Amino acid sequence: MSQTPVEAIDTMLASVQEEIDDSDLRFKLRTSRQLLRVLQERKKLEQDALAVDELDESTRENLERLGYLE
Numbered sequence: 506m507s508q509t510p511v512e513a514i515d516t517m518l519a520s521v522q523e524e525i526d527d528s529d530l531r532f533k534l535r536t537s538r539q540l541l542r543v544l545q546e547r548k549k550l551e552q553d554a555l556a557v558d559e560l561d562e563s564t565r566e567n568l569e570r571l572g573y574l575e
Contacts, residue, residue: 511545 508516515538522534555574569572 509545511541515541 518534518538518541522531523533525531536573552574555568560568565574
């Protein structure tokens with residue numbers, strides 16, 4: 506199974522976080538990973554909300570093209 510871009514970024518940040526000895530840098534990496542998860546969750550909530558509403562085909566296509574729907 507391939508990773509989403511957010512999952513790939515999180516994986517890379519996690520691997521760097523494990524290699525870093527500096528506690529300030531580890532904190533920044535951990536915080537960055539948490540913010541990525543927030544963004545991922547927000548996107549999912551937005552997609553779920555849009556999926557519930559009945560959209561006409563043109564609107565749905567525009568939202569898909571803009572990346573709001575998959």
